[in-house]
Amino acid sequence: MTKKNHDADVAFIQALAELLRENDLTELQVKRDYGADDSLNVRVSRHIQQQAAVQVAAPTAAPAAAPVAGPAAAAPAASSPDDPADHPGAVTSPMVGTVYMQAEPGADPFISVGASVSEGDTLLIVEAMKTMNHIPAPRSGTIKRIVVEDGAAVEFGTPLVILE
Secondary structure, three states: HHHHHHHHHHHHHHHHHHHHHHHOOOOEEEEEEEEEOEEEEEEEEEEEOOEEEEEEEEOOOOOOOOOOOOOOOOOOOOOOOOOHHHOOEEEOOOOOOOEEEOOOOOOOOOOOOOOOOOOOOEEEEEEEEEEEEEEEEEOOOEEOOOOOOOOOEOOOOOOEEEEE
16 A cells, blocks of 8 residues: 555544544444555444444454454443543543654653643654654643543544643
8 A cells, every 4th residue: 555545544544533523423434445456445333432443454454343442442421520531621642543742762652641731832743653743732721631641542523631
């Protein structure tokens, strides 16, 4: 698969997640064929808790019906008052991937609890399909809590930090 297809697939998956949210749908499943042996199967679903899970399966991978496991999927049905997903200052992951708190191993982290950030400052990186995606601060504020750990796997909608 070329870099152009990779970038287009990331944009396609993000557009599906947005379509799911905008139209108050609970699930979408799409298959894109690129050729005889090259396709992309995407299933995007939203749980009752208003969190979404994105699942991508290659033709040679396990069946697409297998559930995606992760912190958001393991959340209890009744949310507690301390649930970071319910916090109005929660910054959530825009994609499925792996979180990195610094630009490279051994470097200083982008943020720390109590640090002030400006709108657009990088909070952390989410690696998705070997692409490093800088997650910007949606507004200026102070980091009250870092919800995820460095190297943790996250799903779409997983709370990353609390920004007030």
